[in-house]
Amino acid sequence: MPSENTLHIAIELSLSSWLVAARLSGAERPRLHRLEGGNTAALLTLITELRLAAVNRVGGPVGVACCFEAGRDGFWLHRVLTAHDVASYVLEPTSILVNRRARRAKTDRLDAEGMLRVLAAWLGGDRQVCSMVRVPTADEEDAKRPHREREHLVQERLRIENRLEALLFTQGIRGRPSLRSWERDVAELRTGDGRTLPPLLRAELDRLRRRLVLALQLIPEVEAERATALAAATSDTMTRKITALQRIRGIGENFAAVLGREVFYRTFDNRRQLASYVGIAPMPYQSGGMDRDRGISRAGNPRARTTLVQLAWLWLRYQPGSALAGWFRQRVGTLAGRTRRIAIVAMARKLLISLWRFVETGVLPEGVEIRTAALPTA
Incomplete structure (x- = not known):
């Protein structure tokens, strides 16, 4: 205008x-x-x-x-x-x-x-x-809700589990009772100084248990809802991209949904735009005689960035014969620690670009194994 x-x-x-x-x-x-x-x-x-x-x-x-x-x-x-x-x-x-x-x-x-x-x-x-x-359109925004809700539920599950273990640790108890035999295990617990659990602490633990059970029940419910919605829209372009991602060994339903709904639903002109949107593009620093990269920008989609880094680690396990895994091994060798963590981010950027080309053009990354049926692995 x-x-x-x-x-x-x-x-x-x-x-x-x-x-x-x-x-x-x-x-x-x-x-x-x-x-x-x-x-x-x-x-x-x-x-x-x-x-x-x-x-x-x-x-x-x-x-x-x-x-x-x-x-x-x-x-x-x-x-x-x-x-x-x-x-x-x-x-x-x-x-x-x-x-x-x-x-x-x-x-x-x-x-x-x-x-x-x-x-x-x-x-x-x-x-x-x-x-x-x-x-995003109203439909695109609504399609993101299942994997985002699942992420919040998983975080809630981890918070409750950590809270349970922390409360028990204050009493000298390591590990938490099994949810299947909660009442029996809690009754048998003894504090580090030999006492039974105080009644108010047992009440708090029981409330946390009920919250944990609810979260564990809701996670598969959300996953089933997501799978039903995906199966009902087989002719949709985004659905085809997600299904194609699930064919790659090591990419499960959740990773495919996050990458598809958070990243690949958009149109990118080049790989730099793609990497910038996710926040894993290197940031240059040039002043006088100094010219170097300061690391990634971290200014893009944090959910997609986290998923890509997790997927990069899994890629080494499930796609050891791929060109990307070979590049990582050649670059890192036997090094560990910070060098390995920096290299995995660089590999995540390369992986993102390769998967983008795959869903847009159908060209598989070099050396990637494909499975005939999409089975959830992550």
Whole structure:
């Protein structure tokens, strides 16, 4: 959208109120309006009024460009604005350049005015001033929920298990009772000084046990729901990519779902864009005679990045004859520790690019073993 005769609108979102800043191209100062948080009807009415005032001022057609930062509100507001023919842009907050002074003033007004300047510069052609979020469709966003919910459930399971063991450790007991024979095992437990477990501690342990059992029951339920949804959409392009990934030995249902739904649902022009999105692209540092890489950016999708590093370790086990595994062995040799951890991240980047080419073109990575049936391994 050209910046000439364009009404720029920035919305600073919060729970209780929205601060709307609007400025017509060429105007010196923005106009500020505060609305009740979540009141989209008032927002659309305000945008209509601002557009009409801008049309009367310039005596011709005026475009409207609206922006807000990605955050806890998600993308529903973007869809509301788009449905009402308002060009909407979602800013990546961490990509916006800020003043580097040690202390900066922070108010909703300053944030809204700053977003206005960023939006005007970005629409004017300066693509380095910030990054815009690629908003997923409602179906793409909903398809991510099963593997994300499973991840939260697994984390909850680990937290409860660690809490159980920590409580028992304070009493001199190493290891936790079996869930299958909980009552009997707890009754037989003795503290390090020979006492039975205190009654309030036993009550807390029992509540933790029930939470753990519930989490263990919900994990397969979510996995079954994900498998059912995948089987029901066999003609979908994304489903075909996930199924193709599961054919590779070492990539199970969860890894395939995370890579497919978090990464490969998008379109990338080149491998640098792909690596940057996941956050495993090397960051250059050049100053005077110094020219080196400072490691990976860690600015992309953290869920996909973690999955790729885990998959890279498993790749050495399940695909030892592949070219990537051979590259790792040749690069690392018998070294261990930090060198090995750095090399596995480099291998994860190579693996990501190879899998991207596979799902897009069907070209298998060199030396990869394929299985006839997709069996979950991870």
